[in-house]
Amino acid sequence: MGAGLDLFAAASAEGAWTVGEVTRRARAVVEAGLPPLWVRGEVSGLKRWQSGHWYFTLRDRTAQLRCVMFAKDNRRLPTAPADGMQVFAFGRPTVWEDKGEFRLTVVELLSTEAGGLWQVAFEKAKAALARDGLLDPARKRPLPAYAQRIAVITSPDGAALRDIVAVVARRWPLAELLVVPTRVQGEGAVAELCAAFKLLGRLRGLDVCIVGRGGGSKEDLWAFNSELVARAVAAASVPVISAIGHETDVTLCDLVADFRAATPSAAAAAATPDQAEVLDDVAHLGNRLGRGLASRVDLAAQRLEQSLDQLSGAVALRLERHRHQLATASGRLDALSPLRILERGYSLARDARGQVLRRVAQFPAGLAFRLRVWDGEVSASVPES
């Protein structure tokens, strides 16, 4: 009975707690009794606020736990967890006095899916790029064979840049390297990388671009898995050679790039020809040049000879024709020759002066004349009458 009285006695301005007192006390009890801890559960009802804070509920079959993850903590995560995703959340249980709510203030969140949230974000961005055709092998551009201006997007003091410079200097010293210094990890890296790729379009006479950084953790390489950076690579004005991290880490940047190299050195080798080989090729062309001219001269000489042959052939033919004409003419001449007539028994009378005597009147009595017969001449005379 007394207890009942006491109970009611406390229901007074002096005996009762204020709402503020009890929630403050509840918060102190919760924070003292529950240290920061890992909680396992399924994400539901995630909302992103303008401020960047995430509000969501973790639940299992029997209970629910309201959670908040502030922007300063969730900024490190590649993506927000999807509803229904199983996660581990590390946070501090507390009571929000103004709302009278029991909350978990989450500072770290891991997905239990293979590869975690990083993988989730990667797949999401990759799917978006694939939808836009940016992963299509057909859109990969060929690399220039004899690059003269090569842009290098990388950290200005990284090993990647030193390797690239060394390889290019050895293989193809003709090239000029234009280094576009950027942060390659951490705050601002994504924006700087995007700006660097955009800048390429304004570099005169640029042939190709290498983007590189050495190995690192998945988080270190994250800027190269940014969908924004991948899109900037795809939009670059020249072919892009990507060499990010180790060979086993394939980033979105690698997938979109026109050529993926295993290391920055390999990227530099892909961007340049080997000068020794080029010199060989040039020497080979020199040989062909010489042989080409020689065969041209030979051909000309051959043609000259041919022409000469043709010419002398024509001359011989003409001579032959003339010879033939001569023979015919001399045959005819022969037939007409008076000797042939004498042969048949005729004779020719000529006086002392050689005049042919044709008529009787030319033979006065006593005339001495000469008679030409076939095989010679005899003297003759007309008898005195």
Place this chain on the structure above:
Amino acid sequence: MAKALTFAQQLERLEAIVRRLESPDLDLDEALKLFEEGVEGLRAMRERLSSAEAKVKQVLSAENLDE
């Protein structure tokens, strides 16, 4: 004045000269002219290769940009 040829353009020109020189329908005069041009090209390319030294420049927004 024409812009200086790039190495790739020089090489392309030399290859074209050699191909032309190897084709049968070419008179001797033209062949000689091509040969001279080819020899000059060879000399220029060799010189370019032997005198080159890789240059490294930092691009900070304003330099090396087109005007």
